[in-house]
Ligand code: FES
């Protein structure tokens with residue numbers, strides 16, 4: 090699609106309305122999404138606890154790309170492009186494991202955990218192994234969270250670091266572990282999945298379990314008083330009520346979207362669980378429950394919800410134009426013991442049932458959007474973040 094054609098589509102987009110069908114269906118636009126957004130932004134790859142020992146690795150994959158996140162012998166982390174420097178085969182085929190070296194399954198070129206090419210048989214004498222290590226992309230470790238950026242010259246991570254560190258510190262996510270992670274494949278364009286995450290207009294009809302406890306399911310006027318109570322108590326238990334709101338706002342800060350704000354849980358809930366009771370030990374340095382939860386966003390497609398006893402992370406990645414994956418990770422203190430301090434079933438219950446429901450509504454949304462009769466409708470007051478997302482998205486792909 091010509092730039093002018095995209096420009097016309099963007100100009101025709103009605104303010105305050107959801108996106109036109111073409112943005113979810115056109116292969117050129119999908120390619121542009123990958124190019125402009127996913128190949129340029131800081132993306133959450135995983136948690137440091139998933140590669141605790143030298144030689145540990147896992148794959149972070151989306152659309153056509155595959156990155157091997159490794160820990161080398163010295164303990165340093167690397168983000169290596171999983172494309173053989175010989176003829177381009179995937180080098181690593183298993184999603185996670187421990188390996189001193191990676192041997193390409195095609196012709197056997199062998200790479201170290203830092204990407205160095207160690208061996209390649211039958212090559213001419215003047216072959217310079219030093220020039221054919223695996224390519225690498227930028228990696229940033231932030232409070233135990235591993236972010237990668239595939240751009241040659243990434244946007245600085247510093248603004249995220251400067252604004253988000255104080256709020257995240259008390260949770261000590263650098264000393265947390267992934268108690269459970271699950272992939273939820275969604276038969277829908279990635280934007281429909283992210284848009285759904287950005288608004289809670291759907292929470293009442295779609296998420297009765299979530300709506301019992303979370304104020305965002307109700308209009309703000311109903312919970313402002315509760316917010317004051319939570320703020321006062323948050324300070325007592327060692328939590329920050331820092332308010333950071335750069336979600337979908339600054340086109341010039343593209344790729345470093347960030348958000349951090351605490352809001353109340355309802356009806357005496359202490360955490361996001363089946364009955365509102367804790368499902369894991371208090372996180373990090375917290376000394377009690379304040380009856381609140383913090384919404385987090387880092388970069389365009391990583392969202393989180395920090396309760397006092399666990400943190401849930403949601404990462405959205407595209408697979409194809411009409412398919413995406415929501416990966417949900419549940420973090421608890423690294424020394425918490427399954428069976429004694431938490432049960433995976435109870436820990437994951439709320440956000441498993443909620444994400445299953447989201448998968449269904451997002452897929453139904455895609456089916457309707459595919460119809461020749463689909464026409465974008467107006468957004469409600471409870472969809473202001475989606476409205477921001479739409480504007481941000483249009484600026485990002487312009
Ligand atoms: Fe990897 Fe040939 S493509 S060794």
Ligand code: FE
Nearest residue numbers: 285291296447
């Ligand atoms: Fe939802």
